Amino acid sequence: MSERVLVKGNEALAEAAIRAGCRHFFGYPITPQTEVAAYMARKMPKIGGTYLQAESEVAAINMVLGAAAAGMRVMTSSSSPGISLKTEGISYIAGSDLPCLIVNVQRGGPGLGGIQPSQADYWQATRAPGHGDLHVLVFAPNNVQEMVNLVFRAYDKAEEYRMPAMILADGLLGQMMEPVAFPDEGEVKMHDKPWAVTGHHGKRPHNIINSLFLKPDELEKTVVDRFARYAAVEQKEAMAEEYLMDDAEYAIVAFGATSRISKAAIQQLRAQGIKVGLIRPITLWPFPKKEIDKACGKIKGFLTVEMNMGQMVDDVRLVVNGRKPVEFFGHTGGVVPTPAEIIAAVKAMGGAK
Amino acid sequence: MAIVYQKTKGLTDAPLHYCPGCTHGIIHKLVAETLVELGVEDRAVGIAPVGCSVFAYNYFTCDMVEAAHGRAPAVATGLKRSLPDNVIFTYQGDGDLAAIGTAETVHSATRGENITIIFVNNAIYGMTGGQMAPTTLPGQVTQTTPYGRDVKTAGYPIRVCEMLSTLDGVAYAERVAVDSVPNIRKAKAAIKKAFETQIAKKGFSIVEVLSSCPTNWGLEPVEALQWLRDNMMPYYPLGVYKDKTGEGDK
Numbered sequence: 167m168s169e170r171v172l173v174k175g176n177e178a179l180a181e182a183a184i185r186a187g188c189r190h191f192f193g194y195p196i197t198p199q200t201e202v203a204a205y206m207a208r209k210m211p212k213i214g215g216t217y218l219q220a221e222s223e224v225a226a227i228n229m230v231l232g233a234a235a236a237g238m239r240v241m242t243s244s245s246s247p248g249i250s251l252k253t254e255g256i257s258y259i260a261g262s263d264l265p266c267l268i269v270n271v272q273r274g275g276p277g278l279g280g281i282q283p284s285q286a287d288y289w290q291a292t293r294a295p296g297h298g299d300l301h302v303l304v305f306a307p308n309n310v311q312e313m314v315n316l317v318f319r320a321y322d323k324a325e326e327y328r329m330p331a332m333i334l335a336d337g338l339l340g341q342m343m344e345p346v347a348f349p350d351e352g353e354v355k356m357h358d359k360p361w362a363v364t365g366h367h368g369k370r371p372h373n374i375i376n377s378l379f380l381k382p383d384e385l386e387k388t389v390v391d392r393f394a395r396y397a398a399v400e401q402k403e404a405m406a407e408e409y410l411m412d413d414a415e416y417a418i419v420a421f422g423a424t425s426r427i428s429k430a431a432i433q434q435l436r437a438q439g440i441k442v443g444l445i446r447p448i449t450l451w452p453f454p455k456k457e458i459d460k461a462c463g464k465i466k467g468f469l470t471v472e473m474n475m476g477q478m479v480d481d482v483r484l485v486v487n488g489r490k491p492v493e494f495f496g497h498t499g500g501v502v503p504t505p506a507e508i509i510a511a512v513k514a515m516g517g518a519k
Numbered sequence: 520m521a522i523v524y525q526k527t528k529g530l531t532d533a534p535l536h537y538c539p540g541c542t543h544g545i546i547h548k549l550v551a552e553t554l555v556e557l558g559v560e561d562r563a564v565g566i567a568p569v570g571c572s573v574f575a576y577n578y579f580t581c582d583m584v585e586a587a588h589g590r591a592p593a594v595a596t597g598l599k600r601s602l603p604d605n606v607i608f609t610y611q612g613d614g615d616l617a618a619i620g621t622a623e624t625v626h627s628a629t630r631g632e633n634i635t636i637i638f639v640n641n642a643i644y645g646m647t648g649g650q651m652a653p654t655t656l657p658g659q660v661t662q663t664t665p666y667g668r669d670v671k672t673a674g675y676p677i678r679v680c681e682m683l684s685t686l687d688g689v690a691y692a693e694r695v696a697v698d699s700v701p702n703i704r705k706a707k708a709a710i711k712k713a714f715e716t717q718i719a720k721k722g723f724s725i726v727e728v729l730s731s732c733p734t735n736w737g738l739e740p741v742e743a744l745q746w747l748r749d750n751m752m753p754y755y756p757l758g759v760y761k762d763k764t765g766e767g768d769k
């Protein structure tokens with residue numbers, strides 16, 4: 167581990183990726199992820215890596231596919247409208263069983279939306295990151311140190327399960343400065359990639375990276391096999407933080423920046439004698455169902471707090487399945503919920519004093 | 520007994536799926552022969568397009584990637600930046616390269632990506648059943664230009680080699696045809712030169728190959744080759760459009 171240094175979220179993401187072994191970055195300028203690309207543009211030429219500003223997000227994600235096919239640790243970063251453009255490539259990468267890291271520093275939408283912090287791409291990241299039956303690993307850090315740690319984990323898990331990983335951040339985390347310690351490069355676990363297209367060099371049959379299967383039974387088999395891997399991911403890789411849940415009567419469920427605001431609200435609520443805890447999903451896919459399910463047996467209700475019109479609330483309701491009330495509070499468009507609003511929303515839940 | 524001819528070791532034994540009279544098979548052979556003759560087949564990575572040659576990954580013996588429609592030059596860019604000493608090529612048709620993939624084509628060319636593009640121009644979308652391509656000739660009848668391509672509404676064809684030759688990043692651009700034995704020999708020489716350009720790290724190389732589509736042109740194979748000579752060659756003149764390979768390393 168390095169000594170603790172004060173770093174901006176976006177730059178921490180970039181430095182973490184480099185330390186995790188990433189030497190290829192392909193991107194296209196978009197606010198508010200600019201610092202990630204700028205950092206890569208400064209650093210990569212000095213360490214023998216590639217920084218390439220592509221002609222579009224579409225091209226950038228396909229360059230990622232190429233580098234991933236070659237077995238490299240590769241990364242692209244963008245923000246919401248740019249991620250929409252990348253969805254074509256994400257689907258091909260998933261369909262080709264390639265690992266890579268995609269960063270989405272979310273901004274408001276739909277359309278050109280705005281450039282202020284948002285969590286409105288939850289559905290896109292967890293439900294439809296591209297066409298077809300597929301998932302990507304989705305990590306949602308809520309502080310700069312965790313952004314660093316999750317970059318390492320994202321590469322590791324992406325390679326272990328041969329699938330794309332996404333860091334779903336937002337403009338608040340991207341712009342925030344906090345002290346962090348970076349793991350050293352020597353601590354990185356690299357995976358063998360016998361499937362990579364590096365030239366067969368006369369030593370093996372040719373490798374083919376492909377997502378096309380015209381025979382329905384063949385295509386079904388590839389998808390079913392991939393979903394068996396997804397099932398293992400759901401079983402083993404879900405992550406959540408529980409905060410003051412032991413005696414909680416109500417649970418706030420929040421990820422990323424809104425989880426920090428929710429903690430402030432919870433402290434004030436507890437000072438007023440209202441026992442509220444927090445379940446913070448750290449992975450959004452796989453969604454931490456066990457933590458929600460465990461809480462369901464002992465609390466009176468859930469409140470999700472999100473910077474969107476209520477997206478993750480769907481996943482909480484799927485787990486709760488009608489057993490307890492599940493409410494939503496949030497703002498969208500770049501408006502950030504305040505602790506006072508969250509406190510009011512908790513108190514408005516049935517039975518809360 | 521002396522062997523006077525045999526199938527190149529650069530192609531697998533998979534039966535080609537192409538229509539009778541299609542020239543993709545000839546072009547595949549030329550590319551595969553060239554990779555073997557240059558001794559680079561074992562470190563080559565090819566990128567197949569979307570279109571008639573989508574299954575090229577089953578035919579070449581080198582490592583292969585199947586790209587999304589039009590994105591092969593971007594995939595090639597990612598591969599070449601990762602594996603600068605490997606030989607990276609794309610094999611693309613006219614819809615893939617000059618319509619949906621125009622941006623990827625132009626920008627990989629202007630960056631001078633050290634890759635080789637084999638561009639098969641048959642003036643039509645073959646795989647989807649014969650629609651207008653960006654290279655469909657004025658007046659040419661296709662499924663989506665049933666009254667002939669009207670340039671007032673459908674615009675003009677793109678001359679890819681001419682367009683790319685204006686870009687400083689392009690080291691070598693040549694248009695050839697596979698309509699006759701002499702032209703097939705010239706096509707082979709052009710493909711070889713394109714790969715040599717890449718091996719010498721001189722930058723972007725492209726060979727545009729005028730090709731026939733008897734099925735979707737509605738012609739017998741021999742008639743189709745004559746149609747190519749009579750109609751495509753005047754609009755798409757054969758020749759070298761750019762050759763910076765004599766200028767030393769970029």
